Structures are given as C-alpha cells and as structure tokens.
Amino acid sequence: MEPLTWTGSLSVLDPIFxxxxxxxxxxxxxxxxxxxxxAEDIVEHEVSASTRKLAEYTVLGVKIIAGLILLxxxxxxxxxxxxxxxxxxxxxxxxxxxxxxxxxxxxxxxVVSIVFKRRLGLxxxxxxxxxxxxxxxxxxxxxxxxxxxxxxxxxxxDPLAQVSGMKNKVPGTALxxxxxxxxxxxxxxxxxARDVFSRVVKGAWExxxxxxxxxxxxxxxxxxxxxxxxxxxGRLDTILSFVSNLILAFPVILLFYLLVTPExxxxxxxxxxxxxxxIFPIIFMVILINSRFHVQPVKRSVYLVITLVLGLWVYSGxxxxxxxxxxxxxxxxxxxVFVSVVFVNSPTVFRIVRGIALDIKTRDYVxxxxxxxxxxxxxxxxxxxxxxxxxxxxxxxxxIGYTTILLGTLGFFGLGLSPExxxxxxTINDGRKLLSVFPHPALAPAFSLMSLVLGLNLLADxxxxxxxxx
Amino acid sequence: xxVFILRRVGVMILTALxxxxxxxxxxxxxxxxxxxxxxxxxxxMSDEAVVSYLERNGHxxxxxVKYGQWLGVVPGHVHENPETGAIxxxxxxxxxxxxxxxxxxxxxxxxxxxxxxxxxDVSSIIATRLGLTGKLMFWVLVVMVPxxxxxxxxxxxxxxxxxxxxLSTFSIASTATPxxxxxxxxxxxxxxxxxxxxxxxxxxxxxxxxTLENFLLPVLTISLYGVGxxxxxxxxxxxxxxxxxxxxxxxxxxxxxxxxxxxxxxxNALIAPFTVIMLQFxxxxxGVVIVETLFNYKGFGxxxxxxxxxxxxxxxxxxxxxxxxxxxxxxLISDIGYVFLNPRIQIS
Numbered sequence: 001m002e003p004l005t006w007t008g009s010l011s012v013l014d015p016i017f018x019x020x021x022x023x024x025x026x027x028x029x030x031x032x033x034x035x036x037x038x039a040e041d042i043v044e045h046e047v048s049a050s051t052r053k054l055a056e057y058t059v060l061g062v063k064i065i066a067g068l069i070l071l072x073x074x075x076x077x078x079x080x081x082x083x084x085x086x087x088x089x090x091x092x093x094x095x096x097x098x099x100x101x102x103x104x105x106x107x108x109x110x111v112v113s114i115v116f117k118r119r120l121g122l123x124x125x126x127x128x129x130x131x132x133x134x135x136x137x138x139x140x141x142x143x144x145x146x147x148x149x150x151x152x153x154x155x156x157x158d159p160l161a162q163v164s165g166m167k168n169k170v171p172g173t174a175l176x177x178x179x180x181x182x183x184x185x186x187x188x189x190x191x192x193a194r195d196v197f198s199r200v201v202k203g204a205w206e207x208x209x210x211x212x213x214x215x216x217x218x219x220x221x222x223x224x225x226x227x228x229x230x231x232x233x234g235r236l237d238t239i240l241s242f243v244s245n246l247i248l249a250f251p252v253i254l255l256f257y258l259l260v261t262p263e264x265x266x267x268x269x270x271x272x273x274x275x276x277x278x279i280f281p282i283i284f285m286v287i288l289i290n291s292r293f294h295v296q297p298v299k300r301s302v303y304l305v306i307t308l309v310l311g312l313w314v315y316s317g318x319x320x321x322x323x324x325x326x327x328x329x330x331x332x333x334x335x336x337v338f339v340s341v342v343f344v345n346s347p348t349v350f351r352i353v354r355g356i357a358l359d360i361k362t363r364d365y366v367x368x369x370x371x372x373x374x375x376x377x378x379x380x381x382x383x384x385x386x387x388x389x390x391x392x393x394x395x396x397x398x399x400i401g402y403t404t405i406l407l408g409t410l411g412f413f414g415l416g417l418s419p420e421x422x423x424x425x426x427t428i429n430d431g432r433k434l435l436s437v438f439p440h441p442a443l444a445p446a447f448s449l450m451s452l453v454l455g456l457n458l459l460a461d462x463x464x465x466x467x468x469x470x
Numbered sequence: 471x472x473v474f475i476l477r478r479v480g481v482m483i484l485t486a487l488x489x490x491x492x493x494x495x496x497x498x499x500x501x502x503x504x505x506x507x508x509x510x511x512x513x514x515m516s517d518e519a520v521v522s523y524l525e526r527n528g529h530x531x532x533x534x535v536k537y538g539q540w541l542g543v544v545p546g547h548v549h550e551n552p553e554t555g556a557i558x559x560x561x562x563x564x565x566x567x568x569x570x571x572x573x574x575x576x577x578x579x580x581x582x583x584x585x586x587x588x589x590x591d592v593s594s595i596i597a598t599r600l601g602l603t604g605k606l607m608f609w610v611l612v613v614m615v616p617x618x619x620x621x622x623x624x625x626x627x628x629x630x631x632x633x634x635x636x637l638s639t640f641s642i643a644s645t646a647t648p649x650x651x652x653x654x655x656x657x658x659x660x661x662x663x664x665x666x667x668x669x670x671x672x673x674x675x676x677x678x679x680x681t682l683e684n685f686l687l688p689v690l691t692i693s694l695y696g697v698g699x700x701x702x703x704x705x706x707x708x709x710x711x712x713x714x715x716x717x718x719x720x721x722x723x724x725x726x727x728x729x730x731x732x733x734x735x736x737x738n739a740l741i742a743p744f745t746v747i748m749l750q751f752x753x754x755x756x757g758v759v760i761v762e763t764l765f766n767y768k769g770f771g772x773x774x775x776x777x778x779x780x781x782x783x784x785x786x787x788x789x790x791x792x793x794x795x796x797x798x799x800x801x802l803i804s805d806i807g808y809v810f811l812n813p814r815i816q817i818s
Contacts, residue, residue, distance in 0.1 A: 028636060246485055251790075258493065264501075412760065428651070
C-alpha cells in the first residue's frame with residue numbers, strides 16, 4: 001500500500017499554510033520593531049502619526065495571520081475527521097479521527113465551564129484569561145488523551161508489539177500485511193519497529209498517573225513541615241531548614257542515580273523512604289480535622305476514625321505493598337520513581353510554604369486568632385493556609401510541569417521505569433542514538449513533553465493573573 | 471561581615487560533610503559493593519570470592535572508619551593475607567611497597583583515591599574533566615546571561631506592551647523545554663539529514679578543538695533552558711522598579727525614557743537577577759550532565775554518569791564534593807554580592 005501523506009486530500013491547503021507561517025514570522029518581528037519605535041517616538045519627540053499608524057497596522061496584521069493559521073488548523077482537524085477514507089484523511093486527519101473522544105471531552109469541558117464560570121470560583125475565573133484558557137486546553141488535551149489512551153480507545157497498536165519490516169519507518173508507512181490490525185504506523189516506527197503514535201499516547205498515561213500525585217505528596221510534606229517551621233521558629237526551624245538546604249544542595253541527577261539503581265532497591269531504602277514520606281498526608285489530614293472539630297468530640301472522633309482507617313489502608317498498600325484486602329498494589333519500580341520525585345520536590349515546597357507563612361504570621365488576623373485563644377495548629381491550618389492558597393495553587397501547576405521534566409530526566413538516563421516502558425523520557429533516550437538519521441521516534445515524545453509543560457506553565461500564568469485580580 | 475562569612479563557611483563545611491556521608495553511605499551498601507567487586511573481578515564470582523575481595527580492599531570495615539579513612543583522619547586500611555603474608559594497603563600507590571605506604575591518605579592529605587572505572591587517579595580525572603566542563607560553562611554564560619538580561623529588561627520596561635507579551639511568551643516556552651527536548655529538536659533541525667546539516671550532532675571533538683560547528687548546539691541547548699528563567703526574574707524585577715516613585719519623579723522631571731531606563735532603573739533592576747544567576751549554577755550542573763550525555767562531550771557531567779553507573783566510589787564521592795562545593799560557594803557569593811549591591815540590607 002501507498003504510505004499516507006501528511007494532509008491527504010486537504011494538501012491543496014498546504015502551500016497556504018506554510019506561507020501563513022512564514023508571514024506570521026515576518027509580521028511578529030515587524031510588529032515588535034514597529035511598536036518599539038512607536039513607543040520610543042512618543043517619549044522622545046512629538047507624536048509621529050505615521051510611525052504609530054505603522055505599528056497599529058502590524059499589530060492588526062499579526063492578529064489576522066494568526067487567525068488564519070488557527071482557522072487552517074481547525075480545517076485540517078475537522079476536515080480530517082469528515083473525510084471518508086484514510087488516504088483522503090492523511091496522517092493529520094487520521095490522528096485527529098483517532099483523537100475524536102478527546103475532542104468531544106475537551107469541547108464538553110469548555111462548554112460546561114464557560115456556561116457556569118461565574119459559579120466556579122477561581123477555576124471559573126480562569127476562563128476570563130486567554131493565556132489561562134490556552135494552557136488549560138493543552139493540559140486537558142493530554143489528560144484526556146492519557147485517560148482514553150489507557151482505556152485503549154485511541155491507540156492503534158500494542159505499544160510493545162514489534163512488526164517486522166517497520167523498523168525506523170517514516171510516519172504514515174503502511175504495514176506489510178494487514179490482518180485486522182490498523183493498516184498504518186501513523187507517526188512511524190521506532191528502532192525496535194514499534195508504533196510511535198501508540199507509544200506517545202501510552203506515555204502520556206505514564207506522566208498523568210505519576211506527576212500530579214507526586215506533586216501533591218510533595219506539597220503535603222512541604223506544608224506539614226513548612227507551617228510549623230515558620231510559626232514556631234526557633235530550633236525546629238533551624239533543623240528543618242538545614243535538612244531542606246542539604247537536599248537542595250544535591251545535584252538532582254546524582255541523587256537519582258544513587259536512589260534509583262537496582263542495588264539500592266534491593267536494600268529496601270526506597271521503601272523506608274516511602275514509609276516516611278507517605279505518612280505525611282495522613283498526619284496532615286488528622287491534624288486538619290482534629291484542630292477544626294476538637295470542640296465537637298463526637299464529630300471529631302467519627303471523622304478521625306474514617307480518615308485513619310482509609311488512610312492507613314491506602315498507606316499499607318502503597319508504601320509497604322501489604323494491603324490486607326489485596327486491592328491496592330504499587331509496582332516496586334514505580335514506587336522508587338515516585339519516592340525520589342517526591343523527595344526532590346518537597347524541600348522546595350517547604351521553602352515556599354515557610355516563606356509565605358512567615359509573611360502571613362505577622363498579619364493582624366493571626367494576632368486576633370491568638371487572642372481568641374485558638375490553638376497553634378488551628379491558626380496554621382485554618383487561618384494561614386487558606387490565605388496562602390493563591391501562590392500555592394500557582395506553584396502547584398508549575399511544579400507538576402517540573403515533575404514532568406524530572407520524570408523525563410529519569411527516563412532519559414534509563415533509570416527507574418522498565419526499559420520497555422513507553423514513557424516519554426525513555427522513548428527520547430531510545431531515539432537519540434539514531435537522531436541524525438531517523439529523528440521522528442524521538443521528536444514525537446519530545447514535542448509532547450514540551451507542549452504539556454508549556455500548557456502547565458501557561459495555566460499557572462493565567463491563574464496568577466486572575467488570582468492577583470481579586 | 472567577617473563573622474557572617476565565617477559562620478556561613480562553617481555551615482558549608484557541615485553541609486558538605488553530611489552530604490558526602492550520605493553519598494558514602496549509599497555507595498557502601500552491601501549490594502553496591504557486591505556489584506563493584508563483580509565488575510572489578512568477574513561477573514560469575516562466588517560469594518566467598520566477593521567477600522575476600524571486599525575484605526582485602528577494606529570495604530568491610532565499619533562505615534564510620536571507612537569514611538574517616540576517606541577523609542584522612544583515620545589511618546588507612548592495611549590488610550595482611552593470613553596465608554601468603556602479602557600486604558595490601560589503601561595508601562600504597564601503584565608500584566610502591568605496601569609496608570612503606572604513608573599512614574594517612576585521604577582528602578586532607580590531598581589524596582582523592584583511585585578510580586576503578588578509568589584506572590587513574592581521581593584528582594587528575596576530575597581536573598581534566600572539570601576543565602572541559604568549564605569551557606562549556608563559560609560559553610553558556612557568555613550566551614545566556616546577556617541575552618536573558620536583554621530580554622528581561624526589554625520586556626519589563628513597559629509592562630503589558632506587545633513587546634513584553636512576545637518576549638514573555640518566548641521565556642515561558644524556553645522554561646518549558648528541558649535540555650533533552652531542545653537538544654533533540656536542535657539536532658533534528660540543524661544537524662540531521664531531515665533538516666539542514668550545518669552543525670554536528672556530537673561534541674566529542676570539541677574537547678580538543680571547539681569550533682562553531684561542533685560546539686554551538688550544546689551551548690545553545692543549555693542556554694535555552696536557563697534564559698527563560700533568568701529573563702522572567704529580570705522582567706519581574708524591572709517592572710517593580712519601573713513602578714517605583716523615583717522613576718515617576720524622573721519622568722515628571724522630563725528625563726527621557728531612554729535615560730530613565732538606562733541610568734535610573736537598570737542598576738536597581740539588576741540586583742535580583744544577580745542572585746538568580748548565581749543560584750542558577752546548580753541547575754546548570756544538571757543541564758551539563760544531560761547535554762554532555764546527549765552530545766557525548768566527555769566532561770564532568772559525563773564522568774558523573776559513568777561513575778554513578780559503575781558505582782565507582784572514590785570518583786563518585788569526588789564528583790559530589792565538587793558539585794556540593796559549587797552549589798554552596800555560589801550560594802555564598804550570591805548572599806555576599808546581594809549585600810554589596812543592595813546597601814539597605816544589613817547583616818547582623
């Protein structure tokens with residue numbers, strides 16, 4: 001069979017698309033120069049009308065060209081779905097057809113969120129900022145891709161299956177013999193003749209299932225230690241700060257190499273670290289509930305028992321792999337990766353929380369709470385923490401991105417996850433050896449990782465803008 | 471000031487001791503030692519052979535004693551074979567009669583140990599490799615710092631302008647692209663048969679003879695990731711300065727915008743980026759490891775990976791000492807520099 005072209009029947013649009021990109025590049029440069037000159041003019045001399053007009057024209061030009069490019073992308077995506085055959089769809093069209101569940105979910109999320117945005121608090125305000133919306137769209141695209149990919153809705157082939165004759169084939173190559181299988185390798189084959197597209201989609205799930213939770217755990221550890229360090233100060237603060245600086249002074253990669261080697265795993269050190277780090281969320285929840293309800297003993301006891309039972313059950317399964325009911329299991333090599341990422345992230349969170357708490361501690365409402373006779377933990381968790389939420393939420397988004405980069409680094413050095421694992425870092429590592437001849441197996445995961453982290457950064461930027469506004 | 475520096479140096483030494491002890495502990499766990507013995511001897515060594523190898527080389531002593539020996543405060547290990555009477559001593563260099571070996575050999579005596587991977591003295595390996603990485607770092611700083619400051623100042627002098635938005639988007643994109651991603655993209659675009667083949671995808675030859683062709687891509691890859699972060703910090707600091715009262719006064723007095731930016735704002739706006747650039751060094755160290763692996767440039771980062779991958783204890787410890795010293799010294803410089811640049815801060 002003939003290999004697929006990139007855009008199939010829509011390839012008539014390709015010259016326009018390329019021209020539009022070239023025009024955009026020129027227009028952006030022109031715009032920067034023109035606005036810069038115009039601004040200088042206003043200050044230095046009389047307002048020069050012609051320069052200002054020129055600047056306005058370039059701004060308008062950039063908007064029109066960017067709009068045209070967006071429109072063309074929409075045509076490629078939607079047109080690709082509507083085309084009848086795969087040859088007519090091309091690679092872009094077929095990929096976008098495979099991603100149909102993602103588009104639907106994304107559309108539904110945005111419609112619902114925008115309709116109810118006034119009732120959704122900070123999340124709703126996100127939809128007032130263009131940057132935030134773009135970031136949110138990219139992030140949700142990958143989240144949905146990961147989830148549907150894990151449900152086997154999107155992938156075209158088994159990410160581990162090797163098809164002979166497909167080694168390092170370019171995107172759109174047809175399989176030699178089709179027996180009920182998907183007839184093409186949409187994004188080509190890697191150096192072990194596996195489908196790059198399926199591996200990228202499966203790799204998204206590897207990131208989505210680890211990064212947010214690892215970040216959350218790091219935040220629990222950082223908050224539980226950072227608040228008392230700032231509030232009580234003194235020797236506690238000195239010791240905790242020293243330890244956190246100690247961890248921060250370690251080069252991350254050296255730490256990974258020391259923690260994530262099979263020899264260290266044999267000694268069980270990661271399990272002990274997990275045992276220590278994973279206890280923090282339980283401590284956090286218990287203190288949170290206890291300080292809130294300690295004047296209502298019945299309520300407190302009920303909530304505490306529920307938290308402890310649930311928490312310890314998950315804890316025994318996750319940290320010790322000894323769930324009494326046998327429901328929760330945690331693959332040991334994933335645990336190592338998880339623990340080392342949490343370990344690397346927690347000191348930074350600790351420093352941030354400590355800094356914010358030191359500032360908020362001096363506010364009047366904290367003094368008022370103290371005169372009312374509120375306990376120290378109530379003040380920390382129910383007075384200081386809610387007022388620190390803005391910067392913490394923003395940092396949470398940024399830190400998920402950073403965690404994604406760290407996971408990629410682990411994969412890049414072949415540490416932790418199994419060598420067959422489809423995660424993006426490992427795939428880049430596999431592809432880099434033949435980069436100058438066959439770049440496509442490494443490029444697809446590279447762009448995926450970049451877009452996800454970019455989305456998270458834009459989301460954080462949007463959130464920061466909106467949370468500063470109120 | 472003197473007391474402050476003394477205290478900081480004290481904390482630094484304590485931190486370095488703690489960190490090297492952690493590295494020492496992790497590399498001296500039994501499974502790691504077993505791996506070391508097997509890579510030194512052969513893969514199918516029996517358990518007894520492993521134990522006797524470890525015994526002979528002094529790996530089975532208590533951890534603290536070994537750490538003391540490495541530091542040079544405890545006499546070096548001497549082993550006498552009960553059957554043959556052959557003596558092996560930790561402090562004996564090659565070709566030296568073990569009985570004449572000095573008693574102490576450790577960091578304090580200037581002896582960094584012997585690398586089991588490269589079969590060479592650790593100090594000479596570290597010295598040559600650090601020199602190569604120093605070359606890389608120098609060019610990275612030459613590219614990164616001026617461009618980052620320029621982007622940050624241009625973006626920050628008019629908050630919210632078109633220029634600001636374009637440059638901020640660029641800096642966000644650059645912080646979102648880790649080295650192993652930008653490196654892959656740059657190689658594909660500029661050094662592969664799929665793109666223009668103008669540069670080389672490896673920098674191995676740059677160790678002896680660095681040219682634009684083999685050295686630009688690694689330098690660019692490391693710089694790109696750092697530029698965004700420094701530029702964002704510079705922008706934040708610049709916008710803050712531009713809203714200050716004295717800038718408004720200068721503007722109302724009739725000082726031209728150019729002079730306001732160059733003479734009044736710039737100096738104050740560059741205080742914060744100075745610390746950021748200094749604190750960026752530990753990050754650069756990470757970037758160096760990734761880029762040297764990606765481009766096969768045999769510098770310090772490459773050695774670190776080799777040492778860690780083969781559990782070469784002496785070399786790994788030396789690497790961590792260097793890394794830790796770099797991190798802590800830059801922290802110290804950034805603190806002291808901050809005081810000099812900003813006279814309002816008093817150290818007490």
